[in-house]
Amino acid sequence: MLEAKDSEKTPLEKLGEFGLIDHLTQVFTLKQPSTEFGIGDDAAVLKFKDKNVLVSTDQLLEGIHFDLSYMPLKHLGYKAVVVNLSDIYAMNGIPTQVTVSMAVSNRFPLEALEELYSGIQLACEMYQVDLVGGDTTSSDRGLYLSVTAIGQVEENESVYRNGAQPNDLLVVTGDLGGAYMGLQVLQREKEVFKVNPNNQPDLEPYSYIVERQLKPEARKDIVSLLKELDVTPTAMIDISDGLSSEILHLCSKSKVGCMLYEDKIPLDPTVISACEEFKLDSTMVALSGGEDYELLFTIKQEDFPKIKGNPNLTVVGHMTEADRGAHLITRNEQSIPLKAQGWNSFG
Amino acid sequence: MLEAKDSEKTPLEKLGEFGLIDHLTQVFTLKQPSTEFGIGDDAAVLKFKDKNVLVSTDQLLEGIHFDLSYMPLKHLGYKAVVVNLSDIYAMNGIPTQVTVSMAVSNRFPLEALEELYSGIQLACEMYQVDLVGGDTTSSDRGLYLSVTAIGQVEENESVYRNGAQPNDLLVVTGDLGGAYMGLQVLQREKEVFKVNPNNQPDLEPYSYIVERQLKPEARKDIVSLLKELDVTPTAMIDISDGLSSEILHLCSKSKVGCMLYEDKIPLDPTVISACEEFKLDSTMVALSGGEDYELLFTIKQEDFPKIKGNPNLTVVGHMTEADRGAHLITRNEQSIPLKAQGWNSFG
Numbered sequence: 001m002l003e004a005k006d007s008e009k010t011p012l013e014k015l016g017e018f019g020l021i022d023h024l025t026q027v028f029t030l031k032q033p034s035t036e037f038g039i040g041d042d043a044a045v046l047k048f049k050d051k052n053v054l055v056s057t058d059q060l061l062e063g064i065h066f067d068l069s070y071m072p073l074k075h076l077g078y079k080a081v082v083v084n085l086s087d088i089y090a091m092n093g094i095p096t097q098v099t100v101s102m103a104v105s106n107r108f109p110l111e112a113l114e115e116l117y118s119g120i121q122l123a124c125e126m127y128q129v130d131l132v133g134g135d136t137t138s139s140d141r142g143l144y145l146s147v148t149a150i151g152q153v154e155e156n157e158s159v160y161r162n163g164a165q166p167n168d169l170l171v172v173t174g175d176l177g178g179a180y181m182g183l184q185v186l187q188r189e190k191e192v193f194k195v196n197p198n199n200q201p202d203l204e205p206y207s208y209i210v211e212r213q214l215k216p217e218a219r220k221d222i223v224s225l226l227k228e229l230d231v232t233p234t235a236m237i238d239i240s241d242g243l244s245s246e247i248l249h250l251c252s253k254s255k256v257g258c259m260l261y262e263d264k265i266p267l268d269p270t271v272i273s274a275c276e277e278f279k280l281d282s283t284m285v286a287l288s289g290g291e292d293y294e295l296l297f298t299i300k301q302e303d304f305p306k307i308k309g310n311p312n313l314t315v316v317g318h319m320t321e322a323d324r325g326a327h328l329i330t331r332n333e334q335s336i337p338l339k340a341q342g343w344n345s346f347g
Numbered sequence: 348m349l350e351a352k353d354s355e356k357t358p359l360e361k362l363g364e365f366g367l368i369d370h371l372t373q374v375f376t377l378k379q380p381s382t383e384f385g386i387g388d389d390a391a392v393l394k395f396k397d398k399n400v401l402v403s404t405d406q407l408l409e410g411i412h413f414d415l416s417y418m419p420l421k422h423l424g425y426k427a428v429v430v431n432l433s434d435i436y437a438m439n440g441i442p443t444q445v446t447v448s449m450a451v452s453n454r455f456p457l458e459a460l461e462e463l464y465s466g467i468q469l470a471c472e473m474y475q476v477d478l479v480g481g482d483t484t485s486s487d488r489g490l491y492l493s494v495t496a497i498g499q500v501e502e503n504e505s506v507y508r509n510g511a512q513p514n515d516l517l518v519v520t521g522d523l524g525g526a527y528m529g530l531q532v533l534q535r536e537k538e539v540f541k542v543n544p545n546n547q548p549d550l551e552p553y554s555y556i557v558e559r560q561l562k563p564e565a566r567k568d569i570v571s572l573l574k575e576l577d578v579t580p581t582a583m584i585d586i587s588d589g590l591s592s593e594i595l596h597l598c599s600k601s602k603v604g605c606m607l608y609e610d611k612i613p614l615d616p617t618v619i620s621a622c623e624e625f626k627l628d629s630t631m632v633a634l635s636g637g638e639d640y641e642l643l644f645t646i647k648q649e650d651f652p653k654i655k656g657n658p659n660l661t662v663v664g665h666m667t668e669a670d671r672g673a674h675l676i677t678r679n680e681q682s683i684p685l686k687a688q689g690w691n692s693f694g
Binding site for chain 1: 489
């Protein structure tokens with residue numbers, strides 16, 4: 001978890017801002033036909049022709065969003081890009097470019113930033129997006145990342161949060177709660193490490209959920225899968241703050257209510273066993289955990305046969321008239337109002 | 348300078364992240380036909396048709412880029428937007444949208460962020476750009492701003508840094524050194540204030556340079572002026588880090604040298620008198636001061652008659668073959684190699 005490294009350390013002031021940007025970005029190559037010009041001028045120049053352009057932005061702060069004592073810098077770079085791409089997919093679009101801005105204190109040597117950028121580069125490769133800009137500056141302490149993702153979507157094919165209708169089916173991709181339980185495991189191991197630094201944690205049984213936390217993936221397969229299945233979602237959002245919070249966003253933007261069925265919520269067996277171990281309710285974890293970066297969308301009932309049986313997609317409920325509110329129907333058939341217990345950094 | 352305020356203070360945790368974004372952005376209106384959808388979904392949706400898209404991003408950190416003891420929050424919001432728009436103009440483009448991300452500690456009440464956003468809103472009005480996204484989170488201390496500016500430019504009309512040719516004329520807009528001298532005045536007044544808080548500073552004689560520092564403007568007039576004059580710059584950059592540093596960028600990207608004439612550098616009388624008062628060399632201030640957000644560009648010699656006599660434009664030198672290097676020709680006709688003494692936050 002905490003690797004001992006005897007490698008060389010180069011202080012950042014040796015390179016200066018421009019030297020640092022040049023050094024960190026020189027290995028990046030451009031892949032997207034829409035990138036006319038990337039890094040190295042006052043602005044990037046992009047060419048989307050008749051397609052619409054999607055823009056989304058997100059921040060990651062040390063001490064607020066990540067803890068470098070268990071988050072390797074390469075994973076952090078990867079995650080910073082991926083969580084932004086997830087927003088582009090959630091619009092039914094294809095991400096094409098990112099810009100990455102970074103404020104970093106002098107305690108980070110150049111080699112640490114190379115690690116960070118190797119993760120950014122890997123994400124750019126995996127998702128076929130171009131790094132086209134950014135800004136690098138010093139901070140008085142800590143590491144701050146701000147990523148802007150740019151994508152494209154055919155005109156009239158953007159899927160918003162506000163298109164859900166009563167009786168539409170509510171569908172979620174993948175499974176939920178893994179990233180949150182991975183975080184629980186990592187935080188516990190950090191405490192163990194503090195007490196006894198020689199104790200080597202065995203994370204093997206938790207590898208799925210730890211990876212969900214440290215190296216999440218955005219659902220790049222879903223936009224093309226839905227096209228293949230000839231299904232256009234009526235509304236869509238990505239699950240960054242927990243299922244409950246995202247359902248409430250769809251409900252409020254679409255002016256509908258919702259019935260969510262507890263027994264339908266997809267959970268990986270590792271999540272269930274970790275919840276038992278940590279004495280946490282797995283439904284609560286899925287509802288409020290966050291950071292799974294799955295997609296949540298609604299479809300017309302008549303499209304159900306097209307998605308039925310697909311292992312990537314689970315129908316977890318349906319939308320209702322707004323005045324019926326948003327409810328969880330428990331395994332005991334009790335109806336409980338959904339509350340947004342999503343993550344709030346000001347809380 | 349430091350206003351005493353007895354007004355109400357609302358803690359941020361009262362609103363939470365989504366409430367805060369909604370509250371701060373509700374007064375913003377959309378003006379650009381290219382904005383299909385702004386704030387309120389996973390991403391903004393923009394429509395540029397056959398135009399190319401420009402993207403630029405910049406960060407402003409408390410304690411590094413600004414000092415709230417003399418930078419009013421409204422001015423900071425204004426400046427954060429304007430410095431990004433300057434990059435779009437420097438590509439010969441027109442800015443159309445911005446996203447603003449902010450990390451802020453709990454020491455800021457809601458009312459402080461309202462001030463900040465009133466400055467952002469004013470900049471959006473003045474420059475006719477739409478706020479279409481952003482992210483708001485807490486920081487463990489201080490205020491961090493990250494702005495991405497988006498603009499449009501006709502295909503094949505982007506002006507890069509790399510197009511200057513030997514014998515092209517080097518042209519600067521407005522005058523230089525004001526923002527840096529304004530900062531000197533503000534820093535001196537801060538020291539005076541520390542010693543005697545009852546001492547009311549008289550900033551009136553310095554109003555031009557103080558405004559250059561606190562409320563800079565981007566040269567939105569130049570792109571259309573050059574169109575009217577039928578002049579297409581061969582290369583262009585904005586002056587954020589000082590004339591010297593920007594000339595060297597043009598030289599290295601265009602693979603040319605440069606002769607800059609000291610006696611041509613445009614200086615406002617207020618800058619000259621402030622330099623005398625602070626015992627600073629006004630040429631050095633113009634070369635290394637930064638934050639003026641003027642434009643620096645090169646034009647073909649044959650275009651000189653078109654710009655001659657225009658009060659906004661000053662020819663300060665000409666480009667040469669690369670092997671002649673970049674030099675300042677002093678008033679005594681000495682030739683001194685230009686050095687990048689632009690601002691480096693890692694220095």
